[in-house]
Amino acid sequence: MEEIELFRRLGLALAIGLLFGLERGWQARDEAEGTRIAGLRTFALTGLLGGICAWLGTATGPVFLGLAFLGLAALVAVTYWAQLRADDDLGLTTEVAMLLAFVLGAAAVLGDMAAAAASAVVATALLSLKRILHGWVAQIRRFELAALVQLAVISVVILPVLPRQGFGPGQALNPHDLWWAVVIVAGLSFLGYGAMRVAGAGLGAVITGLLGGLASSTSTTLALARLVRDDARLAPLLSVGIVLAGAVTFLRVMVVATIFAPGLLGALALPLGTMAATGIAGAGLLALSAGRQKKTPTGLDELSNPLALGTALSFGIVLVVVILGTHYLRQWFGESGVYAAAAVSGLTDVDALTISVAQLSRGDLSSQAASGAIVLAVAVNTTVKGAMALVVGGRDLGLRVLAVYAAALAAGALTLALRP
Structure with missing residues (x-):
């Protein structure tokens, strides 16, 4: 040397x-x-x-x-x-x-x-970071720690030994890919859930919306809408959190789809990116209209732990049903069947449909049809969340949220219509 x-x-x-x-x-x-x-x-x-x-x-x-x-x-x-x-x-x-x-x-x-x-x-x-780390540990609940350990065991220990081949109709069910999907979705969800538990919803509607979009935009919408139902004065402020949660969902769906089918990024980036940008801009306008209101949400107990073993297994079951349903609908009706599956799946869960369509796009389903189905599922799911805000939170909250969601969906539809 x-x-x-x-x-x-x-x-x-x-x-x-x-x-x-x-x-x-x-x-x-x-x-x-x-x-x-x-x-x-x-x-x-x-x-x-x-x-x-x-x-x-x-x-x-x-x-x-x-x-x-x-x-x-x-x-x-x-x-x-x-x-x-x-x-x-x-x-x-x-x-x-x-x-x-x-x-x-x-x-x-x-x-x-x-x-x-x-x-x-x-x-x-x-x-x-001693004090911060100790503070985080102090906030962890026993069932949350148990859920993390369970996920670590079933992903690190079980995932590598699952067969990497297709089973069932059309060999559509790959055990390794199915469980990898559960790990990805649960991990993204727990990232937002854990950050919200550590940071606290009291930091404001903006933080709640951004983190809630990772955890579950549907649960976040329901939780914030219930707060507005109890105190209508919170509608201008909490509409910001709900819209941000929806905007983050657009980006989340794009990430999940890209993980399972990297070739979809080009087809999804423009419509979902435009929808997310419109949602964020709309949230900014809602924040300006909310003025100087300082009261922030404090009760978000409705958000469940997304890494609970039962929740993860439930998602796996939903994913299997959606994959099989999409397979048969496409077999019977072609690409129209994929769109039908997207519309139905969007009523309850958009992640399962996203993963199912992403897997199909690795075969003979065109990226244009796959991206259109995913955007359709997202659009249906967004409409459901807007309706939930209106029904649970009342007219003031619902109209604010629906106005931004309508603009976001219109922007996404326009980009799909204008693409080559």
Whole structure:
């Protein structure tokens, strides 16, 4: 290794230690001098020590680096034991961070510098986010944690062993693709659900709408409409959240379709993108008309956990029914049957139809017909949500939402009509 390269790598090892030490020193800034296990200088020296030991290990063999790490670990263990006797502090964060600084310092010399630097930045971010991360953990409900574990097991353990071949009529049912669809949709849903649970709906209708669109735009519409039914003064503000949830759904459908059939992106980008842009613009106008109203939604208990095992399995069953129904309708009526399936499916669930049509488009269904069916399902589903806002939330809320939805659907229809 050339001298300049060695100095660069040792400099990175020192910088990694300084980064760790800066964060740990700031966290312990109120403690008296001499009472801290490690601060800025100690961490900087630890990172540099890891780099130097790695450099020496290239000449003496890997055993030297291993012994150096064990020696540092023993020193850290003794220090931790002494601290434990003094103040009963069971925290191991600083001690683990010191060992990590040594390892990343060594990695900076022996391995990829970019990977070592990135790992150090991520580790420092985790160290600095202690209160936020603990706050998130405190808000997790037991059934939500259980649902996450269940999904991890059935996706990471079961998904890889499912057969990747078609079964049933026309070999339309592929177990691996079916369960992968459940994982994708449930994961997108839980992303919005979890963010809303952590952030809280009290941040306002805008955040509620954006995150609710990922979780479930239908559930979000129903939840916000019920709030308006209890307090009609919330209609101008909560109409913004409902419309934003619908706009996010347009983008969500495009993402889901593209995952299962990347070739559909070109056909769906313009109509669904235009509909989403129209919805966002309409939400902006509704927000301006809402003025300075500050009351925000607080009760969104109607949103169910989308990763509950029963919910995931229910979606899988719906997906199987929609795939079979679309297969038979297309077999009997051609492309008209696909459109009929889209119109019916849009009354309840648009994700299942999107995945079913996306799979067909990988065969002999044209991208134009597939994108038209998906947009039709989205249009029917959007109309249902607008009607729900009108019936549940009342005339003021319903007319605001329906006006924007009508503009979005008209924009989508226009783009479909004008495309080559």
